[in-house]
Amino acid sequence: MQAAPFATCTLHRVARFGQHSSPHFVANPTLQRSGTGSARCLFALAFLGTCPSTRSRPRNARMSAASETASEGELFLYDENFGYAGFEAGGRGEGPKALVFIGGLTDGLLSLRYLPYLAEALRPRGWRSFQPVLQSSYRGWGFNSLDEDVAGLDKFLDFLASKRGISKVVLLGSSTGCQDAVHYLKRGQRKSLIHGIILQAPVSDREALLAEERSPEDLEALAHFKDLAKQLISEGHGDELLPRRACALFGPPDAITAYRFDSLTRRMGDDDLFSSDLLEEELVEKLGHVTVPCLLALSADDEYVPSFVDSAALGRRMADAMAVGPGGGAKVVVLGSGGHGVRTAEGQAQFMLSVAEFLSELDQGHLFPLEWETALAGQLLDRARAFSEREQRPFLVALAGMPGCGKTVTAEILKRLLHPRCLVVPMDGFHIPLSELKSRVDADDAIYRRGAADTFDPKALKEKLLEIRSGPDQVLLPDFDHAHGDPTFDTICFERSRHQIVLVEGLYLLHQRDGWKGMDQLFDFTIYIDADLEDCVQNVKERNKVIPGYTAEEIDRRCEEVDRANAEVVQASASKAELTVESRAAPPSTHA
Numbered sequence: 001m002q003a004a005p006f007a008t009c010t011l012h013r014v015a016r017f018g019q020h021s022s023p024h025f026v027a028n029p030t031l032q033r034s035g036t037g038s039a040r041c042l043f044a045l046a047f048l049g050t051c052p053s054t055r056s057r058p059r060n061a062r063m064s065a066a067s068e069t070a071s072e073g074e075l076f077l078y079d080e081n082f083g084y085a086g087f088e089a090g091g092r093g094e095g096p097k098a099l100v101f102i103g104g105l106t107d108g109l110l111s112l113r114y115l116p117y118l119a120e121a122l123r124p125r126g127w128r129s130f131q132p133v134l135q136s137s138y139r140g141w142g143f144n145s146l147d148e149d150v151a152g153l154d155k156f157l158d159f160l161a162s163k164r165g166i167s168k169v170v171l172l173g174s175s176t177g178c179q180d181a182v183h184y185l186k187r188g189q190r191k192s193l194i195h196g197i198i199l200q201a202p203v204s205d206r207e208a209l210l211a212e213e214r215s216p217e218d219l220e221a222l223a224h225f226k227d228l229a230k231q232l233i234s235e236g237h238g239d240e241l242l243p244r245r246a247c248a249l250f251g252p253p254d255a256i257t258a259y260r261f262d263s264l265t266r267r268m269g270d271d272d273l274f275s276s277d278l279l280e281e282e283l284v285e286k287l288g289h290v291t292v293p294c295l296l297a298l299s300a301d302d303e304y305v306p307s308f309v310d311s312a313a314l315g316r317r318m319a320d321a322m323a324v325g326p327g328g329g330a331k332v333v334v335l336g337s338g339g340h341g342v343r344t345a346e347g348q349a350q351f352m353l354s355v356a357e358f359l360s361e362l363d364q365g366h367l368f369p370l371e372w373e374t375a376l377a378g379q380l381l382d383r384a385r386a387f388s389e390r391e392q393r394p395f396l397v398a399l400a401g402m403p404g405c406g407k408t409v410t411a412e413i414l415k416r417l418l419h420p421r422c423l424v425v426p427m428d429g430f431h432i433p434l435s436e437l438k439s440r441v442d443a444d445d446a447i448y449r450r451g452a453a454d455t456f457d458p459k460a461l462k463e464k465l466l467e468i469r470s471g472p473d474q475v476l477l478p479d480f481d482h483a484h485g486d487p488t489f490d491t492i493c494f495e496r497s498r499h500q501i502v503l504v505e506g507l508y509l510l511h512q513r514d515g516w517k518g519m520d521q522l523f524d525f526t527i528y529i530d531a532d533l534e535d536c537v538q539n540v541k542e543r544n545k546v547i548p549g550y551t552a553e554e555i556d557r558r559c560e561e562v563d564r565a566n567a568e569v570v571q572a573s574a575s576k577a578e579l580t581v582e583s584r585a586a587p588p589s590t591h592a
Contacts, residue, residue: 008091010072011110071116078132078159079152085109086132086156088164089119093128096167098160099359101131102153104175104201105141106252108133112174112200113341114348121352127359128166132156141176142247142256145263146183146270153180157190170196170359175304175340178202179271186289195369196293196362198355201302201340202318204275205264208304209249222249226265232258274318276309281420283321288416290322291374293367294330295358297351302340323374326412327584329367331358370413372581377417380525384421384501387524393469394494395501398509398520400577401529402567403451404539406585410529411505423499427506429478429487430461449562453507453514453569461504465522468494468502507566510573520576528577531585537564539585 119129134152136144160166173181178199225246238259247256263270298311319330338347361367384395476490
């Protein structure tokens with residue numbers, strides 16, 4: 001059998017600004033026969049011209065008439081049928097870990113100028129760096145979709161797994177490549193290989209069109225082509241090309257289909273993942289399925305981000321919308337300079353350091369994919385569907401555990417994974433208000449022990465659960481304001497037409513004394529988060545350090561006297577649960 005073709009080479013990308021010619025390759029091959037008879041192609045590959053889009057070069061960058069980016073490595077075909085190539089920077093390496101670079105609109109090999117430097121820095125750490133040429137690369141972006149890019153990435157990852165021994169992958173998307181990375185986690189066939197994603201310049205293409213001042217003619221054309229694209233899609237002609245004037249709105253006068261134009265320009269379109277005007281629930285709809293650690297790297301001077309967008313705030317909102325967000329698995333870094341493509345030395349150094357730290361945390365196990373949480377979400381959804389069809393009511397789930405075991409974080413993760421079907425109700429909303437505790441005979445003791453089983457109102461919780469089981473179409477429930485230390489009434493709304501799963505998280509849902517007896521019988525499924533008691537007490541001590549008006553000694557003493565006792569009560573009820581899962585909430589000291 002003939003070996004798959006590959007070549008060791010140096011890629012040169014010579015950018016000549018001011019030209020709008022299409023990119024092309026010049027190769028000077030020299031064939032050498034190896035002992036096995038396979039052919040080796042050693043050649044220099046020059047990339048003449050620049051990507052035709054202004055998106056491939058920051059407008060604020062000062063560059064000479066011709067600048068060169070080069071990288072030695074191995075060029076290979078990962079798709080023999082269609083001749084699609086991949087590149088491994090630095091030549092064929094060893095080890096199972098791969099960083100896979102995905103470019104944005106008009107990007108191709110070495111369009112990400114920091115790739116050679118980042119690859120060289122990561123190689124001693126055991127990370128190999130690859131970049132595929134996809135069907136959407138260079139001038140093919142207007143004909144393709146995120147689903148088609150996912151299909152191309154499936155082929156590329158198949159090749160890396162079978163031919164290069166890769167078993168651990170981090171996807172690094174740049175610009176519109178960020179959409180590909182996020183979408184792959186939803187649709188990819190080889191997503192089990194993905195252990196993390198890095199999103200460099202996750203910006204909104206829809207908002208990027210407004211980043212520079214547009215003429216009235218441009219705005220009129222944008223509105224016209226949006227309407228035309230919508231009409232063609234409704235008629236079943238989404239793959240029809242729009243006039244080239246439509247594509248010119250993005251920069252290059254290439255070609256774009258009605259579908260891709262609509263996807264890039266419509267609010268909540270397939271490509272609209274990172275727009276600043278998306279509501280929190282809309283961001284969760286777009287990003288809530290991200291269950292692997294994520295690094296979001298935004299540039300403070302990104303020329304494709306309008307001035308009305310606060311990049312740092314948007315980055316935090318995007319991180320929080322991801323399933324990994326509540327547990328701290330989504331990191332945000334704002335690069336001080338470099339623009340959209342990170343073209344300055346300072347910006348590249350900051351970005352490379354952030355990537356190295358992110359990968360180091362992955363290697364050390366401090367960051368990890370949400371494996372059991374994802375499996376649990378799938379199990380709950382399957383149970384809920386079957387239950388709702390049979391019983392014609394919502395599926396009620398209890399999530400119990402000791403203080404500091406990670407109940408709230410787990411509930412928020414499940415809420416994102418089960419969006420929009422799941423409503424989370426914190427048991428903390430059923431604290432007895434402070435004003436009522438003060439009226440008790442044992443007021444001082446009750447306030448000091450607040451959080452104990454007898455300082456909640458289990459009767460009110462039971463009444464609300466019964467309403468949800470067979471009551472009105474909407475049920476209002478309380479939440480808890482931690483800033484003021486008291487419940488806030490009627491702030492959470494259960495909607496029967498929307499919420500298929502109601503998940504209540506709290507301490508005493510399985511407890512059988514102090515008015516809690518029979519509470520577990522109101523739930524259709526009960527889960528207990530198991531954890532080490534000492535770890536939980538330590539977590540509570542760390543968490544309570546932010547409470548004003550108390551010394552560290554007072555906080556430690558109360559945790560030992562009150563929270564430890566509460567934890568022991570909760571731990572005694574663990575056997576009541578139908579499912580027990582292991583907590584990830586180890587104390588901070590174990591992550592040092």
